[in-house]
Amino acid sequence: MLLRTLREEPAEAEVPSHRLLLRAGYIRRAAPGGYTWLPLGKLVLDRVTQIVREEMAAIGGQEVAFPALLPREVYDISGRWSEYGDDLFKLKDRRGSDFLLAPTHEELFALLVQDMTSSYRDYPLVLFQVQTKYRDEARPRAGLLRGREFLMKDSYSFDLTDEGLAEAYDRHRVAYQKIFERLGLEHTIVAAMSGAMGGSASEEFLAAAEVGEDTFVGCTKCDYAANTEAVVTPVPSSDGRTHGPLTVHDTPATPTIASLVELANSRALEGRTDWTAADTLKNVVVTVHHPGKDNELLVIGVPGDREVDLKRLDASLAPATATMFDDFTARPDLVRGYIGPQSLAVRYLADPRVAPGTAWLTGANEAGRHATSVVAGRDFTPDGTIEAAEVRAGDPCAQCGEGELTIRRGIELAHIFQLGRKYTDAFKVDVLGANGKPVRPTMGSYGIGVSRAVAAIAEQHHDERGILWPDAVAPADVHVIGAGKDGQIEAALHLATDLETHGLRVLVDDRPQLSAGVKFTDSELIGIRRIVVVGRRFAEGWVEVRDRRTGERRDVPLTEVAQTLAG
Amino acid sequence: MLLRTLREEPAEAEVPSHRLLLRAGYIRRAAPGGYTWLPLGKLVLDRVTQIVREEMAAIGGQEVAFPALLPREVYDISGRWSEYGDDLFKLKDRRGSDFLLAPTHEELFALLVQDMTSSYRDYPLVLFQVQTKYRDEARPRAGLLRGREFLMKDSYSFDLTDEGLAEAYDRHRVAYQKIFERLGLEHTIVAAMSGAMGGSASEEFLAAAEVGEDTFVGCTKCDYAANTEAVVTPVPSSDGRTHGPLTVHDTPATPTIASLVELANSRALEGRTDWTAADTLKNVVVTVHHPGKDNELLVIGVPGDREVDLKRLDASLAPATATMFDDFTARPDLVRGYIGPQSLAVRYLADPRVAPGTAWLTGANEAGRHATSVVAGRDFTPDGTIEAAEVRAGDPCAQCGEGELTIRRGIELAHIFQLGRKYTDAFKVDVLGANGKPVRPTMGSYGIGVSRAVAAIAEQHHDERGILWPDAVAPADVHVIGAGKDGQIEAALHLATDLETHGLRVLVDDRPQLSAGVKFTDSELIGIRRIVVVGRRFAEGWVEVRDRRTGERRDVPLTEVAQTLAG
Incomplete structure (x- = not known):
């Protein structure tokens, strides 16, 4: 395994997840706002992606894949070529034609549906892709948390009625809750603004984290939750006073x-x-x-x-x-x-x-x-x-009128939108309705920052010694350490093979030149929950099984390790 | 399933694979040289990708993922910023800095190895990625065969000796043969030119196909095979004649x-x-x-x-x-x-x-x-x-000196290079050798056009009615058709669920509005080998099992279908 952990704190890293993912050898910086996934990191990214795919399939999502490099024309029709502003990477091909690196694909999905459907029988429809996205961030920061090239799952729902859209939106909302639960991400769903995307209702999934770029409010009395950008200020009731002249x-x-x-x-x-x-x-x-x-x-x-x-x-x-x-x-x-x-x-x-x-x-x-x-x-x-004044903790809640707002910071994990017909109107998408008349589909758009989720997990699951991956996304099930003497490394390799036949995914540390202490430190940094040490009691037929989270250590007979871990 | 087959020949399609993949609903054009993978197509692409991944893992390849959007600087150091010419997509970010969409990643892999390794103990090393690549083709054509955005597996080997490089090269060569065998692609390995990549020995894997852009030669007597670009002209032996004056x-x-x-x-x-x-x-x-x-x-x-x-x-x-x-x-x-x-x-x-x-x-x-x-x-x-004259069938073979050259057309599936130290020299990559002295790694680079392979398979496996996918890459194992009467569609859906519990991946045609004939035609176009028709004998407990390749049809009792197909 191409793995090199770093002893020193990387100078470029500002937040814990970034620091730990760099130090533990999950990622490396390759460009401003662009990161390379090293072998360990790719394993985690793939597991996160797989969970997202499974839950999208569970709500009937069909996976497709669009190009990222797209011609200007369709984004001109929707207005986003100019609306997106400097965040859009624009380029010209050898003939001088304008292209962009797509930030999201509402336009293309609307056009695809126009091309591929003709009747109400083809609806409802949910399409998704897991794709590399580009955004020319003015200030890429915090590693994977705000990059210029990142992995995103974007899905799009198409329905013929507003009720259908509301249902598709709710199904995505539930699927996203399941996804973040499986990823071990504590999160809050907050009211959000729609921004350049257009549309009406929209919510964000925020992972509470001190390093988050978003601030969001809760209420001390009711369930109100909103991105600070979307906080609605309650209008004071008139006290009926009359005022003297200006x-x-x-x-x-x-x-x-x-x-x-x-x-x-x-x-x-x-x-x-x-x-x-x-x-x-x-x-x-x-x-x-x-x-x-x-x-x-x-x-x-x-x-x-x-x-x-x-x-x-x-x-x-x-x-x-x-x-x-x-x-x-x-x-x-x-x-x-x-x-x-x-x-x-x-x-x-x-x-x-x-x-x-x-x-x-x-x-x-x-x-x-x-x-x-x-x-x-x-x-x-x-x-x-206009809602432009700062929001403060203690401000009255607009929803219940009784509680006060509290403010927290969070990482935006996902954003869901009821877009309505903005894009189907732009491209005049119509299909034949059940009554024989044309009907215009209404659209929802739903995104999860997949690579960002990896950082958010590390942000919520770490201690001062390293990462503490939830089992569902860890790069391996077991980290086997050959402590380094008397054939212990060979034994570790054998044990790893044995565990793999029991269906466990194993990372084995067989570096002969390193001390056991260095390997223990690395294993804590890497953050796989179960660590098996083939060490000094190996000659007597025992290995040590450690739990990275609880710190528990116990000796287990070599013959029972597989059973212990598989259980 | 979002699926719409086309009756008419798409005007944009020049070659059989392009025409059939469009007509059968596998892909759609989204940009000049950029294609969308529809749900059926994404399934095929994923299966091809998985086969590539498995064989790369089998030779010890470790998967990573680099950004595609990279800063100019490292490509300036290698010289490729200018050497690649107009084929390179170049762009500026909001600050005016130069970036490119990477065509391949030799530079970045060399830098990664410089960062992540320090000792001979870290070698040999094989790293790979499956990544979207960009090339500003002057004339994108033939659908997936020559696009501007495409999926590629690129791997890089790092060794400390020339023998090590030769072994890594051979292991890739064998792995690629296995991959193309599993994909059902008949291919020839031919001597190739290294082009802008640099390096010495290089070979291409070409799939014989009339629509291929490459021409390659074979010999009637020996095993000589070369891309026409790389054909060596035998030097005529001097006949010792003396000539009169000019x-x-x-x-x-x-x-x-x-x-x-x-x-x-x-x-x-x-x-x-x-x-x-x-x-x-x-x-x-x-x-x-x-x-x-x-x-x-x-x-x-x-x-x-x-x-x-x-x-x-x-x-x-x-x-x-x-x-x-x-x-x-x-x-x-x-x-x-x-x-x-x-x-x-x-x-x-x-x-x-x-x-x-x-x-x-x-x-x-x-x-x-x-x-x-x-x-x-x-x-x-x-x-x-200089080798610049046209090559003709019947030219003498330079290898054996006896046979004559034959010429065929092919699709370039893969290209393997022994790069040597071009890139490790450019970035001065040195590690500590076993003897305590610094040693400079030597590098190989190996690429497979993954999306192109899908088209090449369709090119080699089709007839006038549609595609004939090899089982290993088909979008499903079975295509179940509800012929359309007396609950046959519901029965087809039930059967599909039943087959899925037997571990079969099933595509089911449950479109009530279409005739059985249309569904049969579509199933032949789509090209899954085994087709199960729930039709008129369903009431008696029978279905028809068809083989798309042999045309064989036989009635099978409903109770035995799963067994028949799983066998």
Whole structure:
């Protein structure tokens, strides 16, 4: 076995799974965001893939395989050629034609179904593939957790009714729960945004992990769970209060919320000295980049005690993206630090907390001046609401209205979407219905990050000495160590062969030049649960069987090892 | 099962395998040179892949998986970034860095071995992967036979001695023979050129097929076999004749060999009237494109009865390529139609038949003039020999010197190379030898076109009604047809379930809307050997078992079907 463990911590590794998979010889870096699966790693990857395949087959999924290198045309029709932005690897062939490395295959599956089906009798249909995917990540990181080339299982359901889609979605949801259970992955299903994929309902499967890139919320009272990007802010009920007239105040040198609040209290504006940042309305100017179209200026209004969360903002604007605007000299009408929503010349979207009837301390659109009692719906009317403000632990839950939100970090394992007819509309896919009239199929799309799942497992199953693979995905059932003296290595090889005839998959350490101590350390790093040591008591007919997880060790007669392990 | 057979011949299909795989619903075109594997096709592809994996494991191969998207740097070090030319898909990431879609992975495997091994104890080593490969073919054609995205098994051997490399090469050779035997592929192993891969000895496995792109020769007397590109021309033994002096003749209006021969005979040059094209020396000007360097003019001398074979020329010049030169106005020293090898200002390479002492009728480097008794080694000395002349059936065999060459067409199934140290030199890979001194591993590289093999099987195993899969790769063991009346479809589904419990993989045709005749035709097109028809005698407890290959049909009691088929 081509295996070399590393003593030192690899400099490139930032998170435990990455560090351990490198050190234990499962993977190696081959490109920015591209990893090689070494023999041990390939075994784990294949086992994970097999579990995914089995559960997809169990819900009637049929496996296909599409090319990854695709011509631009179909992604132009769906709009994703431009919507996907810089994340898409684009290239030209020798004739100068545009191609892409497909991030997912909604377009091609819709076209396949158009080609291969003609009647309601061909439905429902679930197709899937396990395929290498490409995404030009701006910041590939954490090894397999965020790569530019990765293995993904993507499946697509096709139904003729919305109820059929809902059922296919539920079947995938259940299949995914089974898959992650079999993989030993603790996970939470959370409400998610659909992003560039389009469609309506969507959920993510997140594995709780400190190193996860996603944050998600739970509720202390109910079962609400959502990706932070998808958290819905409860609209405060109006308290029916009436507010005095909008009043403009001189507020020199108060371009920040903190300086404004301090001044408001020191001057006792409107007779109050209890002003807090939450009473202020902060107006943030951003440039919105609409794919394939002109940029747009946008002002976002959020309560002054909260920041704009750019990930939440992007999720709300998708497929457009936003960047902070800072060229205020070009726009004298936008008075930096003193912007108010009254009489703005650009589009204005407000946080749901800026509900009709709420009154705010905000800019007066003149340098050094702010206004009080600026009432939403009276003094200004936003062009819409937007979920862009940061989510905080302790925020009220929108679902039950009673609990508070808790926040955790997680790794996105899977994403399921009820796409609806976005893609079948784009390609005008119609089949003959039972009533003789054409009917347009509705579509779901479901993805599992297969290579990422391997890292997530290592992230959830390790200790300071190494990985602790769940049995279902371990590279072998037994790790046999020839401790190194008096024919123990030969004996280990014999034992390995014997165990294999009992149907066990065996990794054997027969390296003569290494000490028993090094081999023990390596076996803990590699992380196969059952370790058999052919050592000093071998001459008397005994070997030691260790359990990597419990640390239990016991001597077993050589004649009974196979039985003990197979049991 | 997502399956739709096509009645009509698909317009895009040029060769039988392509036509049948499309018609029977195994594949669909998704991109220029890119094919989708439909459910039936994926089953066949997986079986072929599994056979390849098993035989690679049997010779100690360890499976790994590299990224396909790789940074330019390592391919610059080996020189292949430029040597591969337009066949390489190149792209830039969002930061503008150069990447490629790897055609093969010699560089990365050499680097992996450098990283993972340090001592002679780690050798010998065989690593392999089954991976999607990319090649920007100028003319993708014939479906899976020449695509731009295809599945390949590539393996790499690492040894410390030349003998070790020869053994690893032989083990691969034997393993490949076993693989193609199991796949039912008749094949010939032929001497091959190494091309851009570098290295010394190399052979190809060719499946005899009329539609093959490669032509290869055999000998009527001995076991010589070679790709036409690699055919060695026997050097004629000198007959010791002495020739008269070089004589220049006026030969107006004889720019072609035919016109020259006609004039030579009518004028009885040198007193002869038996001049043939074989007595003339044709000098062809080509532009040689050296990757990453300036172009070069080159004149190739071949007997006038033979054309220059551009494929053979390219193979001889690799990694450079050649195109015909036609800008003679820019080179007045090259007198079109009247070029001779005497006093040429550009490099001159001659066919091996232009051996020292042979005399030729050739151009005199003046318009309208030719020379006789132009003797190689006396009147001109080529800068070297080159294998560029066409090979013809009936040419003498260079190996035995007795037989004649026969020519056949074939599909390249596999290519094996003894690379030597080209790549380990490029990356300075050294490990500690047994004697304490550093030793540089030597490398072999071995590839099988896995997706192409599927097409080659269909090419060798079909008749006018459809495919005839060998059992080892068929998408199922049994094709059960519910003929369509009186509960026969339900019975077919029951029978299928029953057969599956007997370990048989079953494809069942339960399409209620189709006639029995359509189903029979489809089953012949799909090409699973054993077909069970649940038809009119089902009510009496009988089904019909057909053999797709022999055409044999017999009625079998329902109770005995499983036994009959499992036997």
